[in-house]
Amino acid sequence: MIKKTFLGLMALSLFAVSCSNDDDNNTSTTSDLTLNLQGLEALGNDYVYEGWIIVDGQPVSTGTFSSVSFPQTFPVSTAQLENATTFVLSIEPAIDPDPAPAATKLLAGDFSGNVANVNSDNIVVGSGSTISTLGASTGKYILATPTDMDDTNEASGVWFLDNTNAPNLVAGLSLPTLADGWKYEGWVVFDGTPISTGTFTSADSADDNATTSLFKGDAGNGPGYPGEDYLQNAPAGLSFPTDLKGRTVVISVEPYPDNSSAPFTLKPLAHMVPANAMDHTVIDMGDGPVETIMGSVTRN
Structure with missing residues (x-):
């Protein structure tokens, strides 16, 4: 279960207008981020999934994908990945003029060591809901x-x-x-x-x-x-x-x-x-x- 403290962080950070600037985070070296997700369905031609890591309270994109076959691996700035606290998966327009995450966030989880166990329970359900899942x-x-x-x-x-x-x-x-x-x-x-x-x-x-x-x-x-x-x-x-x-x-x-x-x-x-x-x-x-x-x- 994702803790309520994480939900507070999400409210402050995921709706930020700007995302982290690669030039400020020494992105010349990359490391692998591997997604192994169950239960996703294809979104069609107009939408894609997009991964995000939260670094210093700001969302940083880890890339978009349409295939729902896993595992999938993405190269991400080593410095940013090492400092990431949370992973979030959103649904975005395939042609997206907005660099920030959309409101439609499907999965989230905090990193514990090098692994984040993600689920939809406390990201699809609103933080003020009296029913938690x-x-x-x-x-x-x-x-x-x-x-x-x-x-x-x-x-x-x-x-x-x-x-x-x-x-x-x-x-x-x-x-x-x-x-x-x-x-x-x-x-x-x-x-x-x-x-x-x-x-x-x-x-x-x-x-x-x-x-x-x-x-x-x-x-x-x-x-x-x-x-x-x-x-x-x-x-x-x-x-x-x-x-x-x-x-x-x-x-x-x-x-x-x-x-x-x-x-x-x-x-x-x-x-x-x-x-x-x-x-x-x-x-x-x-x-x-x-x-x-x-x-x-x-x-x-």
Whole structure:
């Protein structure tokens, strides 16, 4: 677990406007920095991963990469590498006019000797969050279609809320507050094709597509929680309304801005809707397939 003291350093240093100047750090001699990371996925053509070491409180780039095959080794100034306290991995635009790290930081860890054990837990999750890791997330949802006047297609919508004490509704998701550069996104997987329910940062308010969704009915935007009705304008190959029983519901963590229309690697919650699921009845989610990304970074 990355210590809170490290998070304070990150807040002061990683958002610095300028990076260390090679001319001031005697960079004529280089040493190897080797990354051995697990769980990364390719970002596509528009984004790359970029490594950073923190030297005297300032971020110094160790290079960009697109391949997610490891180990990978990068030449880095020996003087800077010897004085580095922390390693950070960010997601950057492939064409990036800004020399500083982007807000979307995925992995971090402090060096202990020549090794930094890095993970996503305390860099994706915000420092002020009351839930410390994505692995501590819990979720509930119901099947319902509140955005039309037809009560015969209730299994064609999913809403991340708890109506146990209806008419009083509460959030169905208990999630960490994310750091800058990240958002949550809900999904339903239709025969291998994930269709978004919308992105959000707060589990107790409507998601970002509440007023712009093409799938909802014409009777309103739905309750003030993340969710979606799949009632019209189905993508090619699908037919709406449908029945979500037997399909998988997922909550992912997405870079913002997003690198892809598909779900990102981090998926803390998932659940296959039971075949006997009842409409308007709370269903518990389970752990997702990827709650954290980790690896090691070695200097030598």
